[in-house]
Amino acid sequence: MNDRLAQSVRRLIDATIRTQVxxxxxxxVSDKIDWATEQLSASLLPxxxxxxxxxxxxxxxxxxxxxxxxxxxAPPLVVAEGADGTVHADFVLNAAYEGPPGHVHGGxxxxxxxxxLGATAHQPGRPAYTGTLTLRYLRGTPLSTPLRAQxxxxxxxxxxxxxxxxxxxxxxxxxxxxxxxxxxxxxxP
Amino acid sequence: MNDRLAQSVRRLIDATIRTQVxxxxxxxVSDKIDWATEQLSASLLPxxxxxxxxxxxxxxxxxxxxxxxxxxxAPPLVVAEGADGTVHADFVLNAAYEGPPGHVHGGxxxxxxxxxLGATAHQPGRPAYTGTLTLRYLRGTPLSTPLRAQxxxxxxxxxxxxxxxxxxxxxxxxxxxxxxxxxxxxxxP
Numbered sequence: 001m002n003d004r005l006a007q008s009v010r011r012l013i014d015a016t017i018r019t020q021v022x023x024x025x026x027x028x029v030s031d032k033i034d035w036a037t038e039q040l041s042a043s044l045l046p047x048x049x050x051x052x053x054x055x056x057x058x059x060x061x062x063x064x065x066x067x068x069x070x071x072x073x074a075p076p077l078v079v080a081e082g083a084d085g086t087v088h089a090d091f092v093l094n095a096a097y098e099g100p101p102g103h104v105h106g107g108x109x110x111x112x113x114x115x116x117l118g119a120t121a122h123q124p125g126r127p128a129y130t131g132t133l134t135l136r137y138l139r140g141t142p143l144s145t146p147l148r149a150q151x152x153x154x155x156x157x158x159x160x161x162x163x164x165x166x167x168x169x170x171x172x173x174x175x176x177x178x179x180x181x182x183x184x185x186x187x188x189p
Numbered sequence: 190m191n192d193r194l195a196q197s198v199r200r201l202i203d204a205t206i207r208t209q210v211x212x213x214x215x216x217x218v219s220d221k222i223d224w225a226t227e228q229l230s231a232s233l234l235p236x237x238x239x240x241x242x243x244x245x246x247x248x249x250x251x252x253x254x255x256x257x258x259x260x261x262x263a264p265p266l267v268v269a270e271g272a273d274g275t276v277h278a279d280f281v282l283n284a285a286y287e288g289p290p291g292h293v294h295g296g297x298x299x300x301x302x303x304x305x306l307g308a309t310a311h312q313p314g315r316p317a318y319t320g321t322l323t324l325r326y327l328r329g330t331p332l333s334t335p336l337r338a339q340x341x342x343x344x345x346x347x348x349x350x351x352x353x354x355x356x357x358x359x360x361x362x363x364x365x366x367x368x369x370x371x372x373x374x375x376x377x378p
Contacts, residue, residue: 002205005215008222009198009205013261015229016191016198017238017252026194029225033197036218036225040204048283048332049206050290063206065286065294072202073262073285094237096262097254101239105254106307106319107300114296130295134323143237 002062002070009072010096017095059125066115077112077149079119087119088150093143104141106175109167113177116149121161121181128161128181141167141174151177159183191251191259198261199285206284248314255304266301266338268308276308277339282332292329293336295364298356299324302366306340310350310370317350317370330356330363340366348372 012033019026049063049070062070067077075097077089089112099105114133121128141147151165161181166173201222208215238252238259251259256266264286266278278301288294303322310317330336340354350370355362 002208002215005205005219005222008219008226009201012198012201012222012226012229015226015233016194017257017260018234018236019191019229020232020234021229025228025231026191029228030194030197032221032225033194033201036221037197037201037204039214039218040201040208040210042214043209044204045207045209047207048287048291050287063284063287065288065297068206068287071206071285071287095252096260098237098239098252098257098260099254100316100318102237105300105304106322107303108254110299110303110322110324111294111296114299115294118295127289129289129329130324130326132323132325133295133299134321135299135319136321137319140318 006070006072013096014094086152090148092146102143106137109141109175110135112149117151117163117165117177117179118181120151120153120163128183131180131182133179136176139174145169195259195261202285203283275341279337281335295326298330298364301338305338306352306354306366306368307370309340309342309352317372320369320371322368325365328363334358
């Protein structure tokens with residue numbers, strides 16, 4: 001049910017950016033949104049969503065800004081793990097992720113690549129944190145176009161996983177990335 | 190007026206992630222949000238917001254995912270330019286930007302640093318595009334805490350601006366960044 005709400009809010013975000021309705025309609029809609037927020041705020045988690053256990057023991061990061069199904073800011077990305085150790089995600093980014101006109105903000109590409117490269121190092125109950133991340137931008141990444149992010153492990157050295165990957169559209173790679181992801185010995189951060 | 194709507198939607202996003210109300214309330218609120226989206230969609234820009242000229246000739250990137258005042262996904266960052274050529278932005282990130290529990294997603298730090306480092310190279314009517322960006326994560330960046338991102342130009346070589354910067358909380362730097370930003374000779378991307 002929170003999934004439906006988050007999906008509704010994603011559509012609202014897009015319409016908020018692109019709407020051209022008059023000031024009176026904007027005021028009426030804003031009032032209605034404030035009413036909705038008040039309803040939802042009748043009972044709130046004290047802080048952020050964090051990671052919560054599902055009834056069957058899975059760790060759910062539903063509030064995560066990249067993959068969180070109940071976070072309207074997340075596209076949300078669905079990261080699939082291949083049998084060959086690669087990970088990938090297929091997605092389309094709309095007006096909410098704009099940088100240069102008509103294009104995905106370079107920093108959003110970094111956000112997605114950080115997550116997808118990091119996913120190569122993650123293990124259940126044993127998260128990996130980004131140590132370093134390097135992005136190389138080859139050309140603009142278009143909005144409203146099918147995109148794929150993919151990554152694989154280049155090598156592992158002790159607690160460090162070295163991963164490489166990229167984002168591509170139908171015409172090829174737009175951004176390349178490499179990163180070092182670290183399994184901390186103790187809980188961190 | 191779009192500013193007020195975007196601010197209302199930002200509060201709604203936070204409540205959507207953190208709410209614990211019952212299924213019936215979620216359904217009622219979702220219906221109301223869908224109604225609001227329908228009202229706003231009576232007149233929509235055909236695509237993303239892009240960059241539009243204000244009546245006094247300023248270029249406005251109101252839909253930008255980092256600084257766009259009418260983009261609810263943007264915090265929005267207000268980037269200030271110092272007399273000494275440095276740029277900085279003060280901000281607080283809430284539950285919508287979460288990665289590790291209680292902390293800002295490392296990729297969101299990359300998104301903000303890409304923008305703030307890039308701002309050192311931007312000139313009116315002459316945007317700069319990210320060539321490469323390297324992030325070094327020193328420790329977790331906390332949510333709901335005053336943060337500052339700052340950057341300055343290290344050197345300029347032809348069309349390339351080399352910039353460095355970081356994000357810090359009250360206890361010091363959490364993420365360092367360096368990037369190369371390029372002024373294209375022709376229009377790009």
